[in-house]
Amino acid sequence: MKLQTEIMALCDYALIDQSGKLSIIGVFDFINVNSFPGGLPKAYFVTTIKGEPFTGYSFTIKVENQNRKEKPVQEFSIKTNPSGKFGKSNLVLEIVNLAFKEPGDYEFVLYLKENNKEEKIDSIELQILDAKANDKQRFVRPN
Helix, strand or coil, X not given: CCCEEEEEEEEEEEEECCCCCEEEEEEECEEEECCCCEEEEEEEXXXXXXXXXXXXCEEEEEEEECCXXXXXXXXXXXXXXXXXXXXXXXXXXXXXXXXXXXXXXXXXXXXXXXXXXXXXXXXXXXXXXXXXXXXXXXXXXXX
16 A cells, blocks of 8 residues: 555644544644744644554655755654554654745655655645745734
8 A cells, every 4th residue: 555644734733642643733834934044943744644554664754945956954754653453643743943044935745765765755835934025915913
């Protein structure tokens, strides 16, 4: 069975409770950055993977500029415990102090690591905006 993602998100906080339930709080797909380099003091990358039952996997998560001319902004390695009888595993990765050099479109790309090779499974986009340039366009809560 080919691996697939059922959920993939960037959020403010996530956890897996003792019974295995996944909780995701504050999902986002863009952030406003006041000065560059700058970005995320703390965030979570979350995904639910469906694969073979009772199987563990190794992954690399790369934060890439969408023009792919640069090396990844950041790279993380993570392993899943063997999945249950339905072949699902929840992955929660805490990300701290992730800085971006400039505004633009970035991707968090999930790669399966097997036999010293990487296979792209899925990705999620994150738009990095210059808060100063976008000041007039930002949402302002009415009084």
